[in-house]
Amino acid sequence: MLDKFITPAIKPLLKPVVIILDKCGLNADKLTVIGFIIGMLALPLLAFEFYYGALVVIILNRVFDGLDGALARHQQQSSSAGGFLDICLDFLFYGAIVLGFALADPAQNAVAAAALLLVFIGTGSSFLAFAIAAEKFSLAKPQFKYKSFYYLNGLTEGTETIAFFVAFCIWPQHFSLLAYSFAVLGSITIFTRIHGGYHTLRQINNDE
Numbered sequence: 001m002l003d004k005f006i007t008p009a010i011k012p013l014l015k016p017v018v019i020i021l022d023k024c025g026l027n028a029d030k031l032t033v034i035g036f037i038i039g040m041l042a043l044p045l046l047a048f049e050f051y052y053g054a055l056v057v058i059i060l061n062r063v064f065d066g067l068d069g070a071l072a073r074h075q076q077q078s079s080s081a082g083g084f085l086d087i088c089l090d091f092l093f094y095g096a097i098v099l100g101f102a103l104a105d106p107a108q109n110a111v112a113a114a115a116l117l118l119v120f121i122g123t124g125s126s127f128l129a130f131a132i133a134a135e136k137f138s139l140a141k142p143q144f145k146y147k148s149f150y151y152l153n154g155l156t157e158g159t160e161t162i163a164f165f166v167a168f169c170i171w172p173q174h175f176s177l178l179a180y181s182f183a184v185l186g187s188i189t190i191f192t193r194i195h196g197g198y199h200t201l202r203q204i205n206n207d208e
Helices: 003-023 028-040 042-047 051-074 080-104 106-136 158-170 172-207
Strands: none
Touching (some): 003 051, 028 042, 028 080, 042 080, 051 158, 080 106, 080 158, 106 172, 158 172
C-alpha cells in the first residue's frame, strides 16, 4: 500500500550511491546477489536470538534491494532476467526471516510463523500469477512503470513487510501477536488481488 509513496521519495537519495557503484564496475544482478547473501545472515542471527544484529542485516538487504533496481535503470540495463532474480531472492529472504523467528522459540513462534508463511505463499502466488497474465495481455503499469513486470498493488507490500520485520526484531517477545496481525492484513491482500485479478482478466477475455 505504501510502496507507491515511499519508492519515489527514496529514489533521489540513492542516486549518488548508484553513480559510485557504476564507476566501480558493478551491475544490478551482482548487487541483488550480494544483498541476498547479506540478508540471509539474518537467519542464523535470529535463530540464536541476536535480534539487533538481524535487524542490521535486514536493513542492509533492503538498501541493496533499492540500489540494484536504481543501478539497472542508471545503466539502462533493466531486464526481465534481473527482475526474475530479484523477486525470487526477495521471497526466499522473506521466508528466511520468518523461519529464523520460528527457530528462535519453536514453542512460542512456530504456529504463528507457519501461518505467516502460508500468507506469504498466497500474496506471492497471486502477485506473480497476475504478472504472467498481465505480460500476456500487455497491460500497462501506471504506478510502477520502472518495474520489469506488472506490479499488482495490495494492502501489504514491501514497505509494510519490512516494517513488520523491524517490529519483530525490536519486540521479539511479541512475534506471535505481530505475525498474526500481519497475516490478517496479508489475507486481505490475497483476497483483493485474487478478486481484482480474476475480474480484470475475465473482462479482458469477454472483450476479445
